[in-house]
Each structure stands twice: as C-alpha cells, then as structure tokens.
Amino acid sequence: MGLGAAAGGILRGAARGSLPSLWPRPVRVRFAPSPTGFLHLGGLRTALYNYLFAKKHQGTFILRLEDTDQSRVVPGAAEGIEDMLEWAGIPPEESPRQGGPAAPYQQSQRLDLYWEAVELLLEKGAAYRCFCTSQRLELLKKEALQSQQTPRYDNRCRHLSPKQVAEKVSQGADSVVRFRLEESVEPFCDLIYGWNRHVVASIEGDPVILKSDGFPTYHLANVVDDHLMGISHVLRGMEWLVSTSKHLLLYRAFDWEPPQFGHLPLLLNRDGSKLSKRQGDIFVERLAQDGYLPEVLLDSVTNCGSGFADNRMGRTLKELIKEFDVSRIERHSALLDLEKFSEFNRIHLMRRVEDELLREELVAELQTAVEQAYGGQLADREVLEKSYVQQVLLLRKGHISRLKDLVSAKYAFLWIRPSVPHEELQTISAEADRIGRLVLGLLERQVAALTTEELSKDLRRLQEQISGTPYSGMMKLLRLALSGQPEGPSVAEMMVSLGPREASMRIQRALCG
Known part of the structure; x- marks a missing residue:
C-alpha cells in the first residue's frame, strides 16, 4: 500500500500530540465536488453559499476536486466545473487551475498525504487492516437483509493480533484500512441544524478509510485535506450530517481541531x-x-x-x-x-440594458447573434449598426426574457428590411398611399416613447379617416410594409419595436417601391 514517509513528514508531528493547522484561523471555506459530470444547480448553490460566507467574512474561497473514486471521473469534468464557477462570477481564489499555498487541490495528487495519515492512525491503534474478502462482505449484507436488519460490517478484523496481521501481509493478502469507531461521541453544534450527535458505532461497522487500490475514501480524505488546507468552516449538503460525528472522531484521533460545520438543506x-x-x-x-x-x-x-x-x-x-x-x-x-x-x-437583463457599460456588451453580443442567425439574408446591413441595435435593446427591455429572443422568428422583422412592391400594397387597398401618409404623420408626432397600447388606440382613430379600407385591411397593409410578411406580431408592437425612425423609413420605402 506504500504507507510511510513519502509525504515528507508533514503529518508526522501529530503522532504523539497535537498538530496545529498550517494557518491561523481566518475564514477559509471550500467547495469540493467530484468531477463526475457537469456542474448542476445543486452544486452551484453549495459553491455559492461557501463563496458568500467567505466574502462576508473577508475569507478565502477554495475549489478542491475530490476524485478518489477514479471509476466515476469524467474526462474534462474538472475543467468544466472551474469554467462554470468563473462564468457564474464566483471564481475560487485557490484551485487546481489557480494554484495556491495548499496545492495540489486535486485529491488524486495527494495520495502520499493520505498514506502517511493512515500510518499515523495504525500506529496509534485508531485504525487497522481488514482482510475480509468481497465475498464475505456480500454474504454479511445478504444475511442482514434476510433478517430485516441494516447491513453493517461486523468488525471481525479489528481483533486480529499484530502477528496475524503480519502473517497475512507477508502472504500478500489484499487488505483495506478501517477506522476504529468509538462509542463516546461528543455532540456538535451545526451552524444550521443546531446541536447534533450520532453514535455511529452503534448503527454501523468500522468504515473503510483506505481502499485496497491505495485511494482514500471520502471520510479520510476530506478530514486530512480540510485540516491541511486550514479550512475553518465546512458548508456542505445535509446528506453528510449523519457522518459528521464519524469525522469528528477522526479529528480526535489525529488530535486536530475540527472546523465548524454547517449542513445545507436539499435543493428539490x-x-x-x-x-x-x-x-x-x-x-x-x-x-x-x-x-x-x-x-x-x-x-x-x-x-x-x-x-x-x-x-x-x-x-x-x-x-x-x-x-x-x-x-x-x-x-x-x-x-x-x-x-x-x-x-x-x-429582470436581470433589463438591469443590464439600463447600465451603460453592460449595455455595450449586450450590443456586441446581439450584433454577433444577428450575424449568425440572419447573415445571409441581411441585404441591408445598417441593421447591425450600433445605434440601431442599441435602440432595439432599449425599446424591448422588459419585454424579452433572453437576449436570444431578439433573433427568434418572432423578431425577424427587426433585422430583415422588406422590399415590397408598391403595386402589392395597392392590391390590398387602393388607399395605400393615403394610409401611408397618415401613419407617417402619426409617427412624426410620437416624440415620447411609444407604447403598444397607446399606438393601437391611435391607429384605431386613424382608420376612421379612411372610409374604403377596414381596420383589418389597414393592419395587413402596414404589416406587409413593415415586415414583408402577411402574419406576425401586431402592427403596434412592430412599430414600438422598430422605433418611429425605422418604422417611418420602412413605410416610405414601401410607398416608393
């Protein structure tokens, strides 16, 4: 298993007494996911609460990757997790990518530390080698289930003498290392759930802390790492609440001061x-x-x-x-x-649009999105000019949920200027020219910000001046002039989205076409 002094004796001083943390106790928190896939909202929430706690108390936010279960590691997941934390605006100050005083921040690169920690526990008698085969453990599990009991290890190898252990090791028998649980568990005050105490020795067998492949389990690795990284507070999912007493027993076995624990409720x-x-x-x-x-x-x-x-x-x-x-x-x-x-x-998009600096970024993003969506159809590239794109954002703020909505089919009329023959408008109404002039006059008078409701009322009143064309016919004519399409958003919404200047220009082009 390679236990020994490979770690350079970092933990050796704790074998016979108290080993202080490598740092004083400023606030240091960590987000420690397993790189088994994409970062999901539950993980982001845990990371965020740690980040908020660190910044609230002028502390440090650390990313540590717990990849000791190599069978579940997904290539690229580690990089993806850190990418998403940076994208979300909560980047770690110490991490596999950033480095830091407690590097490395990936557990698979810290094996020497765990081996030395296990050696210390073995010397103290707080841990022991277990030679039980997987077949025996499976049999114990089946017997427990048949008796309607919770499966647990029966601690058989706890009672092996040093001579028996030496014989099995000399014979090359595979083994794991288990931690010797104690009945005397002190209560702890969780930052969220208050006072807790779980007498784990009465409900489960001694847990494995080092597997036969030389990799530690979560129970050992997180205790060793949290100590060596100077973690002052552990904010993690509430599924680990019942294991905390077990972890506190490990801290006591090492003579280390534990961090304060806070367990976050589930996100459902x-x-x-x-x-x-x-x-x-x-x-x-x-x-x-x-x-x-x-x-x-x-x-x-x-x-x-x-x-x-x-x-x-x-x-x-x-x-x-x-x-x-x-x-x-x-x-x-x-x-x-x-x-x-x-x-x-x-809400947040509207806030960005209203911020002059952030709006600049949105304009650039929208220009790129329009180019990608309609590049081949943009006969008139004036629609990509900064002033027009910015106008669209300001006019549509509060009406869209995502920036990408503005390049959806619903808003295609914003970017594709129609080319409508004058004759086609006249087939809809012989009064096309009169309708166009009246609407242009209406738009010229719109010095204040257009609203769909007010403009709809104005168009209704305007139609009363046109005896030979019904309201539906007038709307069909104007929609065609504005978008080139027989169907789409209401004419009032189109005019508001385009703004008076662009709407007037399109109607003039149609009248002259």
Whole structure:
C-alpha cells in the first residue's frame, strides 16, 4: 500500500500530540465536488453559499476536486466545473487551475498525504487492516437483509493480533484500512441544524478509510485535506450530517481541531422531487448555452434557499454578499421553480440594458447573434449598426426574457428590411398611399416613447379617416410594409419595436417601391 514517509513528514508531528493547522484561523471555506459530470444547480448553490460566507467574512474561497473514486471521473469534468464557477462570477481564489499555498487541490495528487495519515492512525491503534474478502462482505449484507436488519460490517478484523496481521501481509493478502469507531461521541453544534450527535458505532461497522487500490475514501480524505488546507468552516449538503460525528472522531484521533460545520438543506424541484442529473435543464452549462445570465442562477438558487432577511427577485452578487447571513438558512428543503427562471432573467437583463457599460456588451453580443442567425439574408446591413441595435435593446427591455429572443422568428422583422412592391400594397387597398401618409404623420408626432397600447388606440382613430379600407385591411397593409410578411406580431408592437425612425423609413420605402 506504500504507507510511510513519502509525504515528507508533514503529518508526522501529530503522532504523539497535537498538530496545529498550517494557518491561523481566518475564514477559509471550500467547495469540493467530484468531477463526475457537469456542474448542476445543486452544486452551484453549495459553491455559492461557501463563496458568500467567505466574502462576508473577508475569507478565502477554495475549489478542491475530490476524485478518489477514479471509476466515476469524467474526462474534462474538472475543467468544466472551474469554467462554470468563473462564468457564474464566483471564481475560487485557490484551485487546481489557480494554484495556491495548499496545492495540489486535486485529491488524486495527494495520495502520499493520505498514506502517511493512515500510518499515523495504525500506529496509534485508531485504525487497522481488514482482510475480509468481497465475498464475505456480500454474504454479511445478504444475511442482514434476510433478517430485516441494516447491513453493517461486523468488525471481525479489528481483533486480529499484530502477528496475524503480519502473517497475512507477508502472504500478500489484499487488505483495506478501517477506522476504529468509538462509542463516546461528543455532540456538535451545526451552524444550521443546531446541536447534533450520532453514535455511529452503534448503527454501523468500522468504515473503510483506505481502499485496497491505495485511494482514500471520502471520510479520510476530506478530514486530512480540510485540516491541511486550514479550512475553518465546512458548508456542505445535509446528506453528510449523519457522518459528521464519524469525522469528528477522526479529528480526535489525529488530535486536530475540527472546523465548524454547517449542513445545507436539499435543493428539490418545485413538486418536492429530487433534482436529477437526467434533467438537462439543471446543468449550469446548459442554462448558460440557453441564454440565462450568471446572476440569474445565483439569484434563483438563493431566492428559494433562504439565508436572507427577505426573499426578493433581482439581487446582484454584491447585494447577496452584503445581505447573506448563514444563521438565516432554514432547515427545510429549498424548492426550486425552474419555470421562474425566465422572469428572473427578464429582470436581470433589463438591469443590464439600463447600465451603460453592460449595455455595450449586450450590443456586441446581439450584433454577433444577428450575424449568425440572419447573415445571409441581411441585404441591408445598417441593421447591425450600433445605434440601431442599441435602440432595439432599449425599446424591448422588459419585454424579452433572453437576449436570444431578439433573433427568434418572432423578431425577424427587426433585422430583415422588406422590399415590397408598391403595386402589392395597392392590391390590398387602393388607399395605400393615403394610409401611408397618415401613419407617417402619426409617427412624426410620437416624440415620447411609444407604447403598444397607446399606438393601437391611435391607429384605431386613424382608420376612421379612411372610409374604403377596414381596420383589418389597414393592419395587413402596414404589416406587409413593415415586415414583408402577411402574419406576425401586431402592427403596434412592430412599430414600438422598430422605433418611429425605422418604422417611418420602412413605410416610405414601401410607398416608393
């Protein structure tokens, strides 16, 4: 198994006494996912709460990858997780990519540290080698299930003498290392769930801390890493709450001061079902591709998960940091309503449009999106000019949920200027020229911001001056002049979306065509 001094003796000082953390106790928190796939909303929420806690207390946010189960590691997942944290605006200050004083930040690269830690526990008698075969363990499990009992290891190898262990090792027998659980478990105060105590030795057998392949289990690796990385607070999913007493026993065996623990309630679907990795819409990368803004995801997962004096839509990251209070995190599960994402995005997109600097970025993004969607159809490339694209954003703010909505078929008329023969307008109404002049006069008088409601009323009143053309015929004529299409949004909505100048230009072109 290669146990020994390969780690350079970093842990050796703890064998006979207390080993202090490598840092004093400033706030240092970590997000420690397994790189088994894309980052999903549950993981993002855990990362975000750690980030908010760190920034609230002028601390450090660390990304550590727990990849000790090599059979489940997905190539590229580690890089993808860090990419998505950076995209979301909550980048770690120490990580596999960033490096840092506690490097490496990937558990598969820290095996020497775990081996030395196990050697210390073996020397103390706090751990022992287990030679039970997988067949025997499976038999124990079947017998327990047949007796309607919870399967547990019977601690058989705990009682092997040093001589028996040496004989089995000399014979080349495969083994794992188990931690010797104790009945005396002290209660701990969880930051969210309050006082807890789980006497794990009475309900389960001694846990494996080092597997036969030389890789540690979560129980050992997270304790060793949290200590050596100076982690002051552990905010993790509540599924680990019952294991915390076990981890505290490990801290006691090493004579280390444990961090403070806080366990986050589950994040569930609105109907109370678990978020499933088969749900494509829970992955951060998928939501980013679908046009959702980073701040939308952060706002959404905190809005449903408490931690604040009130729940309101539209918080920025700066506001989240300022208002966050870990003591306000409630114990019940957080229900995530994915259907509300569009409304969250509408609010945050509107805020970006109203910000001059952020609007510049949106203009560039929209220009690229229009080019990609309609590049071959853009006979008149004036629609890509900054002033026009910016006008579209300002006129449509609050009406769209995502920037990509503006390049959907519904809004194709914004970018494709029609070429409509004058004769075609006259086949709809012999009064085409008169209608055009009246509408142009109406648009000239629109000095204030156009609204669909007011413009609809104005068009109704204008039609009363045209005796030979019904209202439906007038709308068909104007829609054709504005978009070149017989169907689409209402004429009033088109005019508002285009703005008076662009709408007037299109009508003039049609009258002259």
